Structure formats: C-alpha cells, structure tokens
Amino acid sequence: MTVLDALQQTLAAEHAALYTYGVLGARTSQAATTELYDVLTAGYRRHRARRDRLRLLVVEAGGEPVAAAAAYGLDGRPVRPAQLQAAALELEATGVATMLALVARSTGTVREWAMAEATWSASWQLELGGEAQTWPGAPELG
Template sequence: MSVVDALQVVLADEHAAVYTYGVLGARTSQAATPALLDALTTAHRRHRSRRDQLRTMVVEAGGEPVAAAAAYELDGAALRPAQVEAAARDLEGASVEALLALVARSTGTVRGWALTEATWSATWQVGLGATPATWPGAPELG
C-alpha cells in the first residue's frame, strides 16, 4: 500500500468520524449531559480539521481525495449517554488503528502528523472512559 493509499484510508475514516460525531451530538442533551456534549463537540471539530488536513495531504501526494459517502450505517441503539460515549470510544479506537497504519507506511511530516493525531485519539478515548492500553491501536502487540 502506498502512502497515498494509506492517506485515502484515513481520509475515508475521517469522513465517517465527522458524520458519526454529528449524529452522536444530535443524540446528546445539552441540558442533561453538557460535559458529554462538549466532549463530542471538541472531537467533532478535531476530526473535521483532521479531515480537511488529509484532503490537502492527499492532493500534495498526487492523489484525488476520496469523497465522503452519502450516509453511514450507525448503531441505532446509541441513544443513552453511556451508549453514545461507548460509540465515541469505539470511533476513536478505529481512528487510532487507521492512523497508526499510516504511521507505518509514511515518513517525515506525514508520519509525525499521523503519530500526533493517533496520540490525540488514544488519549481522547481514555478521556471517554476507555481503559488505557499498552499499545493503543495495535491490540495484537499486547
């Protein structure tokens, strides 16, 4: 897999993350769970920024950025705050895996950027209640 291909995989993951965080935010009550809504909003902004950066990186690497899907299949059961939080943890876990695959296939500034973003997602996942892992994003190493 080339660096452009790896960037495209992460970009597709980010399209899904932006969509999913929007849905999770819509399922969260600002009055009942303001801290959760703030966390989802922060994550949504980070993933949107990440998606935009990835588009630029794909173009700079000579590729045509993959487009977002019209919609994504989501778990309709994620309606209660604990379920929304669990869905966000899973989303960050998937992001860590995709970003670490990019780390493995890249060098220089792309690699540094992917490692920084993987670290953010792994830390954010713990902030959402996940158990810290020795090798986040690479459970086969644990």
C-alpha cells in the same frame, strides 16, 4: 500500497468518523449531559481538522481527495448517554488503528502528523471514559 492510497483510506475513515460524531452529537443534550456534549463536540472538531488536513495531504501527494459517502451505518441505535459515549470511544479506538496504519506507510512530516493524531485519539479515549492501554491501536502487542 502507496502513501497516497494510505492517505485516501485514512481520509475515507475520517469522513465516516465525522458523520458518526455528528449523529452522536445530535443525540446528545447540551443541557442534560453537558460534559458528554462538550466531549463529543471537541472530538468532532478535532476530526474535522484531521479530515481537512488529510484532504490537503492527498492533494499534495498528487491525488483527488476521496469524497464522503451520502450516509454511513451505525452499529445499533445509540440514544442513551452511555451508548453515545461507548460509540465515541469505539470511534477513537478505530481512529488510533487507522492513524497507525498511516504511520506504517508514510515518512517524514506525514508520519509525524499521523503519530500525533494517533496519540490524540488514544488519549481522547480517556476523556470518553476508556481505560489506559499499553499498546492502543495494537492489541496484538499486549
């Protein structure tokens, strides 16, 4: 797999993450669950910036950025705050693994950026009520 392939796979995953964060945010009440709404909004913004950076990295690597799908499936139908929080937590766990796969297939500034993003997703899990892990994104090492 080339770095361009890894960037495209990571970009595709970010498209799905953005879609999912959008759905989760739309199902959250800013008035009733302010803290959850704020956490989901911050997550959405970070993933949007990540998606935008990945698009630039794909172009710099000589590729045409993969487009987002029209829709993505969500597991179940999260509507309660605890379900929304759990879905976002799962998104970030997947995000760590995805970014670490890019770390493994890249070098230089791309690798440094991907590692910083993996670290962000790992720490953001704590904001979403997750527990600290010894090896986030690599449970086989635990």
